[in-house]
Amino acid sequence: MTPEEPTPEVAALWPAYLDFDRRGLVAAVLALDEAERRVPRVPSGWTPIELLSHVLHMEQRWFVWIFLGEPVADPWGDWTARDPWTGDDTTDPAARWHVPEGTTAEELAERLERLGRRTTEILAAHPMQAPATPAAGWDGTPPTLEWICFHVLQEYARHAGHLDIVAELARQNPVMPSP
Numbered sequence: 001m002t003p004e005e006p007t008p009e010v011a012a013l014w015p016a017y018l019d020f021d022r023r024g025l026v027a028a029v030l031a032l033d034e035a036e037r038r039v040p041r042v043p044s045g046w047t048p049i050e051l052l053s054h055v056l057h058m059e060q061r062w063f064v065w066i067f068l069g070e071p072v073a074d075p076w077g078d079w080t081a082r083d084p085w086t087g088d089d090t091t092d093p094a095a096r097w098h099v100p101e102g103t104t105a106e107e108l109a110e111r112l113e114r115l116g117r118r119t120t121e122i123l124a125a126h127p128m129q130a131p132a133t134p135a136a137g138w139d140g141t142p143p144t145l146e147w148i149c150f151h152v153l154q155e156y157a158r159h160a161g162h163l164d165i166v167a168e169l170a171r172q173n174p175v176m177p178s179p
Contacts (some may be wrong), residue, residue, distance in 0.1 A: 011128050014149045015120040021156035024117050025055060026109045028163045032170060037105050041169040048166060050097035051159055052108045054078040056115060058155055062148045063119050066125075066140075069133035125151070 029037060029048045037049040057078035065072040076082055081095035098107075128146035143151075
């Protein structure tokens, strides 16, 4: 199923839209040459490869660590801080995205593709109103699977827009397809 195919079952749209945005974001990063993937072009200082690492860890955090409650080796592995949030729910100014030395965009894209398949399996196996059963280390209120889907989709959409701007600044054509 693609996001363009109408369906009366809204839950069936989640995997299609998540996959669509995930693939578009990966394609946008991989369309940049290796050097451009590591160049910060916005004042906050993130790079396209760091963004790719962020969405990988973000999706894993929400669907695997928080919803399923499975232990994850490093749920905040996309950040320089173990927990990047301050007490007032803003980002710690010393925390920023990072990618371990030697990690490539292709490796991250492959991991994200595998995670996407896992996410699709999770969505097929659980009702949208199922509550999360977070793993140790999560201290928030357990959200429903539907809330997680909304949150993850809006993260992808927001970051895809950021990446479009960075690609334009790098004098590359935006590659995010329109639905």
